Amino acid sequence: MSVVSKGLEGIIAAETRLGEVKGQEGLLYYCGYDINELAGKVSYEEVVYLLFHQSLPNRAELEKLTTALRAERELPEGVIQFLKAAPKKAKPIDVMRTAVSMLGCYDTSRHDLDVDEQRATAIKLVSQIGIIAAYFHRARQGLDLPPVRKDLSEAAHFLYLMSGEVPSAEAEKTLDVAYVLHAEHGFNASTFTARVVASTLSDMYSAISAAIGALKGPLHGGANEGVIHMLEEIGEVDKVEAWVEDALAQKKKIMGIGHRVYKVLDPRAPHLKEMAIKLSNELGEPKWIQMSEQIATMMRERKGLNANVDFYSATVYYSLGIPTDLFTPIFAISRMSGWTAHVLEQWSENRLFRPLSAYVGKPFGQVTVPIDER
Template sequence: MTATKGLEGIVATTSTISSIVDGVLTYRGIDIDDLALHAGFEEVAYLLWFGKLPNAQELSDLRQDLDTFAPIPQLLIEQMKLYPKDVNTMAALRSAVSALALYDEEADDVSRSSNEKKAIRLQAQLPTIVAALSRLRQGKEPIAPQKGLSIAENFLYMLRGEQPDETSIKALDQALVLHADHELNASTFAARVTVATLSDMYSGVTSAIGALKGPLHGGANEAVMRMLDEIGEVDQVESYIQEKLNNREKIMGFGHRVYKNGDPRAKFLQKMSRELGEMKNDTKLYTMSVKIEDMITGQKGLKPNVDFYSASVYTQLGIESELFTPIFAISRVSGWTAHILEQWVDNRIIRPRAEYIGLTDQKYIPIELRA
C-alpha cells in the first residue's frame, strides 16, 4: 500500500450530481454559467436532489414545503439563547443542526421519501437558524420566516427585520447557486463517510458542517475580509500585498486544487461585488479586491477562487463576516443532502486503509524495566 497525501487524485466514488472537468463545473450536466445566469436557488436545489429541473408545479410544491418547514422549534431557540454570545458561529450552527434531529419524529426513518423530506427540512431550517444566531449575538429576538419568500429573500428579511431590495436578493440568490455543490469536497466527503455507516441525515450534515468550519475549506472568505479590513484603503493595497508576497505568506482566496485555469464561479461574484458597490456608491472593497487580484495573478499566476469576491459581496449586503461560512452552509446543504441520498442508493461503508510507517518488531517491556 502507498499513501496519497490528502487523497489528491484518488477517485473514491462515482456520482451523477456534479462534475469538474477541464475547469468546467456542472450540476447534473448543466454548466454552472447557465445555472448562475438563469436558475433560482430553489430550482438548483431540486435539480441536485431529484436529477432534473422542476416543472412549474414541482417548483411550486417545493416552495410550499420550504415555507412549511422553515420555522424552527421554540425549544431550539431557547437552547440557542444559552450559547455564549462570542461563540464561533459555525460551532453554534453545528450544535443547533445536531439538535434539530431531536425535534424530528422521522429522524431515524431511512425510507427514501422520509430522507427526501429531511433534505427539504434541513434546507428550509438552516437559514432560519443562521439568522436567529446572528440576532441573538446582537441581543435581539429572532425573526420568524415569512411565507411566500425565496430562501435568499427570507434570509435577508430574518437578518434585518425589513424587506430587502431586489439587487440584494438577486446577488445572494446567485451566490447560493454558485456554492450549492462542488463534487467530492471535504465537507461532502465527510457527510458521505458518516452516512455510509447508516447513520442519519442530521449526523451527516453535522459532520459536513464540522468539516466546513475549517479555514482551509469554508473559512477562506472570512480571512479575505479580515485582510481587506487590515489593508483599509485602496492606496495601501500594493505595499500590504507586496510585503506578504516578500514574506512568502499565503494570500487567502487564490488558487484551487481542482482548477488550474481559474475558478469558473469567481467571475460572477466579481460582477456582483462591482454592482453592489455601484448601487451603494461605494466601490472601495471592489477596487481593493481587483488590485489584489492583479498583483497575485501577475506575480504568482494564481487566480481568485469562489471565496475571494464573496467576501466583498456579503459585506456589501450588510452581512457580518462571522456569517460568511454559515451562508456557505445554507447553500451547500443542498449538495450535502443530495450526496447523502445518492450514497444510500448503493451504499458501502467507506473504510480506506492507512500505510503504516511506524516502528516494527517491537516487544513488550515490563514496567519495572522501562527507562
C-alpha cells in the same frame, strides 16, 4: 510499494450524478448543467430540485418543493431556546453546527433510511439552516426573533429574518445567485465528510453536523471570512503590493486564492466578481473591489494562482451588509442542498468508506516496559 496520495489528491472515491468540477478547463456542472447555464437563469429553489431529482422542475414541481420548504420553517422550541441562550460571542458557524445536531434529537425518524423520509429530512434541513443562522444573529444582539413568513423565497427569507425587513429585489437576487453558485461542488472536503459519515449508515443530522465542521476551516469555507479580514488589515489600495509581497515572503496563504482542483479560473468567480463590482460601486466603497483586483492580479502574475469562489463572495456579502462571521454560515446555507443530495446518493448505492494508511511510525516489535521503568 503502495502509493500515498496526500490529501487524496487525484483519487476518485465514488461515482456521482450530482456535480462535476473540470479543473483544467475551469468548468463546473450540476447534473449536466454548466454553472453558466444556471447562475442568473434559475432560482436557488430550482437548483435544490435539480440536485434532489437530477432534472429541473416544471412549474408544478417547483411549486410543490417551494411549499414543502416553506412548510418546514418553524424551528423546534428547544432549538430556539438554545439560539437565545448560546454565548453571544460564540462563532455563528459553531452555533449552526450545534443546532443542526440538536435538530436530530427532535426528529424521531432519523434512523429510517426510507428514501422519501430522508428526502423530507433534506428539505427540512435546507429550509431550517438559514433560520438558525439569522435567529442566532438577532439573538446575540438582544433583538427579537421575527416570526417566519411563508411568502418569501429562501434568499429573501434569510435576509428578512436577519434584518427584520423584507429585502430589496436586488439584494434578494444577489443572494439567490450566490446560493446557486455555492450549492454543489463535487467531492470537496465537507461533502466528502458528509458522505463518509453517511456511509456508516449514521443519520442525516450527524452527516451534516460533521460537514459544517469541515466547512468551517480556513482552507475550505472559512476562507471567505479570511478575505475580509485580509482586506481590513491591508486597509488601502496603495498598501496592497507591499502587503502581498510580505505575505508571500513569509509563505502565508492568501485567502480566496488557489484551488485544489481548478488550475484555471474558478467559473463561479466571474459571476461573483460582477456582483461585487456593482454592489461596491453602489455602496460608494469601490476600494474593496480595487484592492481585490490588485491582489488577484498579483497572485496570477507571481504564483500563477487564480481567485476562487470565496474571493469575491466576501465582497458581495460585505456589500449586502452581512457581518463577516455570517459568511461561512451563508456558504453552509447554500451548500446544504448539495450536502443532503450527496447523502441521499450515498445511501442509494452505499459502500462504507474505509481507506488504508501507510504506516511510517516506530519499527514493529516494540516491547512494553513496565510504567515505573519507562
